[in-house]
Amino acid sequence: MIGxxxxxxxxxxxxxxxxxxAVRRRLRGxxxxxxxxxxxxxxxxxxxxxxxxxxxxxxxxxxxxxEVFASRFQSFMSGTLRFSAGESGxxxxxxxxxxxxxxxxxxxxPLGIAAALYLEEYAADNRLTRFIDVNIRNxxxxxxxxxxxxxxxxxxxxxxxxxxxxxxxxxxxxxAILVLPxxxxxxxEAIRAVPxxxxxxxxxxxxxxxxxxxxxxxxxAAPGILTGTVLSLARALGEAAPLILVGAVVGRLGSNxxxxxxxxxxxxxxxxxxxxxxxxxxPQADFRALxxxxxxxxxxxxxxxxxxAIILRNRFESKRG
Amino acid sequence: MAxxxxxxxxxDVGDLRDDSTTRSDAGNEDARAPVFQVDDLSxxxxxxxxIRNVTLQVEQQQxxxxxxxxxxxxxxxxxxxNRMNDLIETARVEGCVAYHGVNLYEPGVNPVEVRRxxxxxxxxxxxxxxxxxxxxxxxxxxxxxxGDMDEIVERSLRRGALWDEVKDRLKxxxxxxxxxxxxxxxxxxxxxxxxxxILMDEPCSALDPxxxxxxxxLMEEIKTEYTxxxxxxxxxxxxxxxxxxxxxxxxxxxxxxxxxxxxxxxDRTEQMFSNPSDERTExxxxxxxx
Numbered sequence: 001m002i003g004x005x006x007x008x009x010x011x012x013x014x015x016x017x018x019x020x021x022a023v024r025r026r027l028r029g030x031x032x033x034x035x036x037x038x039x040x041x042x043x044x045x046x047x048x049x050x051x052x053x054x055x056x057x058x059x060x061x062x063x064x065x066x067e068v069f070a071s072r073f074q075s076f077m078s079g080t081l082r083f084s085a086g087e088s089g090x091x092x093x094x095x096x097x098x099x100x101x102x103x104x105x106x107x108x109x110p111l112g113i114a115a116a117l118y119l120e121e122y123a124a125d126n127r128l129t130r131f132i133d134v135n136i137r138n139x140x141x142x143x144x145x146x147x148x149x150x151x152x153x154x155x156x157x158x159x160x161x162x163x164x165x166x167x168x169x170x171x172x173x174x175x176a177i178l179v180l181p182x183x184x185x186x187x188x189e190a191i192r193a194v195p196x197x198x199x200x201x202x203x204x205x206x207x208x209x210x211x212x213x214x215x216x217x218x219x220x221a222a223p224g225i226l227t228g229t230v231l232s233l234a235r236a237l238g239e240a241a242p243l244i245l246v247g248a249v250v251g252r253l254g255s256n257x258x259x260x261x262x263x264x265x266x267x268x269x270x271x272x273x274x275x276x277x278x279x280x281x282x283p284q285a286d287f288r289a290l291x292x293x294x295x296x297x298x299x300x301x302x303x304x305x306x307x308x309a310i311i312l313r314n315r316f317e318s319k320r321g
Numbered sequence: 322m323a324x325x326x327x328x329x330x331x332x333d334v335g336d337l338r339d340d341s342t343t344r345s346d347a348g349n350e351d352a353r354a355p356v357f358q359v360d361d362l363s364x365x366x367x368x369x370x371x372i373r374n375v376t377l378q379v380e381q382q383q384x385x386x387x388x389x390x391x392x393x394x395x396x397x398x399x400x401x402x403n404r405m406n407d408l409i410e411t412a413r414v415e416g417c418v419a420y421h422g423v424n425l426y427e428p429g430v431n432p433v434e435v436r437r438x439x440x441x442x443x444x445x446x447x448x449x450x451x452x453x454x455x456x457x458x459x460x461x462x463x464x465x466x467x468g469d470m471d472e473i474v475e476r477s478l479r480r481g482a483l484w485d486e487v488k489d490r491l492k493x494x495x496x497x498x499x500x501x502x503x504x505x506x507x508x509x510x511x512x513x514x515x516x517x518x519i520l521m522d523e524p525c526s527a528l529d530p531x532x533x534x535x536x537x538x539l540m541e542e543i544k545t546e547y548t549x550x551x552x553x554x555x556x557x558x559x560x561x562x563x564x565x566x567x568x569x570x571x572x573x574x575x576x577x578x579x580x581x582x583x584x585x586x587x588d589r590t591e592q593m594f595s596n597p598s599d600e601r602t603e604x605x606x607x608x609x610x611x
Contacts, residue, residue, distance in 0.1 A: 124410055197447035201507070203408060205460035206437030206514060215459070216449060 061299070064292030076293060080256045081275065085286030088279075090294055092253050096168050096271035097237055097301070103172025104179060104236045109229050111176075112183025113218075116225075119184070120191040121213050133188075140181035147178040148245030156246055164266025166247025171269060174246050175239055179232035186228020190221040223313040230309035234302045240273035248274045272298045356381050356518060356548045357402060362416035364397050364406065370574075371397045372582040375416075377567055379518075384540060384549045386563030386590065388556060389605070393569040394582025395552040399520050401425075402550060403439035404432040437464055440511035444523040446503035448495035448510070453478075453487050456495045456506055460514035473513055481509025482539045501532025508539060512547070519543070521551040525558065537562050556606055559590065566590040568602045 068076055079089020123129045151174025155163050163169040194217050202212035218225075244250060249270045257264035272294060279291040355378035362375040372394035379385050379402075387395040397406065404425060406412040418425045425435055437460075448456050457474045466473065474491070478484040483505045487498070495506055504524055511519055521540075525533040540549055540562050553559050559566055567587040571580040586593060586602045597603045 195447075197443065197445060198449060200405070200408070200441075200443060201447045201449060201510075202459075202463075204403070204405065204436055204441035204443070205463065205510065206433050207459075207463040208433050211463050215463075220450065 058299075061292045061295045064289055065294070065296045068289050068293035069296070076290075077297075081252045081270070083252070085284055085290055088287075088290055090272065090275060090297060091259075092256055093270050093272045093275040093294070094297070095257070095259050096171065096248065096269040096274075097298070098259060099168045099265065099269075100172045100175050100243075100271060101233060101237055101305075103169075104176050104233055107173070107176040108180045108183050108232065108236075112180050112229070112232075113187045113225060115180075115184045116187035116191055117213055117218070120188050121209065121217060136181045136184050140185055143241075144178055144239050145241045145245065147174055148242030150174070150177065151242055151246045166268055167266040168269035168271075169265050171243050171246045171248055171271065174242050175236040178239065178242060179236045182232040182235065183229055186231070187221070187225045190224025190228065191217060193224060194220045219316070222316040226309050226313050226316065230305050233305055237302060237305075238273055238298065240271075240277050243271055243274055244277075250274055250278045272301075354381065355379060356420065358417075358419040358422075359401075360417040360419065362398075362401060362414065362418060364394070364401060365411075365413045365415070366409065367411040369577075369579050370581045372569070372584075375584045377584060377587045379548060379550055380565065381548050382544055382546070383564040384544050384551060384562050385565040385567065386559035387550070387552045387567050387569060388554075388559045389569035389582070389585075390571065391554075392580055392582070393571045395569055396522055397582070398569070399522055399550060399552050402518065402520055403436045403441055404430075405436075405441065407432050437514055438516050439518040439520060440514065440516035442504070442507050442511055442519060442521045442524045445527050446500055446507050448498070448503050448506050450494065450496055452492045453495045453498070453506060454491040457510050457513050460510060464514050466514065477509045477513035478506075480512045480543060481505045482535065482542070483509055499532070501528050501535060504528060504532070504536060505539065508536070508543075512543070516547070518548045518550065521549060523552050523554060526554060533558070556594075556608075560594050563590045566593045568593065568597075568599075568605060570601055570605070 075087070076089050077094070078091050079087060080092055082088045119129065119133065123132075151170060155170035155173045156165055159170075163173065198216045198220060199212055202216045203209075207215070247268070249268050253268060253270050255264065255267060257267070276291055276294045276298070279287045279294065357379035359375055359377050359379075363373045364371045375398060387398060389395055400406045401414060401418050402420075402425075406414060414426050420435070420439070423430065440460075449459060451459075454474055457477050458470050461468075461470065461473050475484060475488075478487060483502060486502060487506075495503065498506060504527075508519070508524070525536050528536065537558065540551070543549070551559075551563065565587070566589070568585045569582050570585050571582055573580055586597060586599045588598070593602060594606050597606060
């Protein structure tokens with residue numbers, strides 16, 4: 001039908017008297033799509049602006065801290081907090097940040113993923129579930145300082161016997177709770193994105209809900225879950241406000257236990273964002289270089305975590321086929 | 322293929338005559354004891370009634386086809402046979418679906434066990450994003466079947482008429498197969514747990530005619546060992562492959578402006594297509610409606 005009638009069909013809708021020549025002219029005509037061009041430039045500008053700001057920031061901290069890394073990388077990484085800028089290091093802060101990361105990974109990740117799995121796979125889709133869902137979203141939007149107050153009340157005061165009061169345990173628990181809603185939301189999104197056909201296929205073969213969750217849903221959702229959890233981890237590692245409330249030491253910290261010294265987990269602690277806050281507030285110019293260097297270190301840690309997540313995600317995704 | 326199908330149908334007609342003339346033959350009757358006896362079945366989604374008052378039997382080692390226009394509840398009906406409707410929260414079943422005399426919906430029946438005996442193949446091929454081998458081995462693994470897994474996988478793939486095409490790449494992803502191969506893999510996967518019944522929900526609607534032909538051939542082959550219930554939109558397919566045929570249609574509920582599916586006619590396929598007893602069936606199978 002198309003073959004035979006095509007010439008007629010094309011010429012009839014155009015105004016009468018349109019010659020093939022006119023059609024050709026119109027086809028070749030270059031009418032500028034002004035709105036399209038403007039939008040395109042605006043979008044490009046937004047992207048360029050964001051990248052520029054990031055680049056300036058990066059340039060600023062790297063050049064500011066470069067001298068510290070160049071002259072005394074070793075002593076900066078292994079040194080403790082001192083009054084003299086030339087001797088100060090971030091060993092204690094690194095330790096605090098490391099342990100906070102451990103608490104988040106060991107507590108918030110499994111709890112959050114399990115909660116998301118329950119919400120998406122097990123819970124009935126009723127008003128209560130939706131209410132809970134909305135409130136988890138709200139919790140993710142609660143300012144971090146509020147979690148600091150919560151952590152102070154619960155982990156520092158009420159559970160001081162367990163946490164030792166103003167300890168890295170209390171800080172780690174607080175930040176784990178802080179990112180828990182974020183972990184739940186992102187994991188739930190990833191689980192929701194799993195095609196239903198996979199579930200049906202599993203159930204149709206006589207798998208139980210848990211078997212379907214374990215062998216189909218979680219592996220398929222793993223890349224998405226991973227992305228969300230690592231973002232949460234980065235958020236936790238960068239938080240300063242709640243840690244200040246929980247009692248991280250802003251200033252000098254007497255003790256300097258080993259990185260993996262479990263016995264001192266209930267002692268006073270500090271963390272990288274805290275040290276950055278502290279150093280940034282000091283008047284001496286020497287500390288400004290230290291601040292920049294500490295920022296570079298925390299950025300490096302976050303980037304490393306992201307890189308690890310990307311590698312793992314690619315591996316999961318290639319498995320997914 | 323047309324030839325072979327024709328032969329099958331006439332052979333089955335012979336079977337029927339045997340049945341009707343030798344009713345006293347107890348052994349024969351026993352062999353034809355229904356696998357499923359559906360009695361006054363209605364299914365609701367919330368307050369919406371999807372199908373109502375369906376009564377039919379499904380015989381052993383036969384292919385039973387459900388046909389009818391969209392929205393007439395064929396798929397809903399099919400999913401009652403292995404309790405897949407349980408997965409839809411609002412779904413509610415009234416009436417009885419007896420499988421070898423056991424009402425599948427009576428309390429205490431384990432849906433997981435039901436689905437191990439009554440397998441399912443879906444409209445869209447849905448292989449797991451795993452290797453061909455792992456796809457087939459999935460059911461036996463969750464069922465903790467004993468025996469050599471390699472052997473189970475090979476046997477299932479042979480039954481699924483896929484072995485020769487994939488035997489050299491069992492470890493490669495099932496998603497690399499063509500649509501028709503994926504669907505045969507899904508059939509092989511369903512067969513791997515040794516079910517008695519295979520439910521097929523429009524298994525060929527996403528496939529081209531050649532792949533469809535292969536699936537239909539496969540159904541003919543495996544029906545000597547399995548009971549098959551197939552939902553299809555394709556009347557030619559129902560006529561080609563099925564022994565028994567159920568025609569569903571919809572009735573409009575004036576008050577709620579919803580449509581409820583109901584069974585109009587259930588008969589031998591040949592009878593249904595050559596001499597339907599209901600006018601609506603005739604209109605549908607002759608293409609005047611639907």
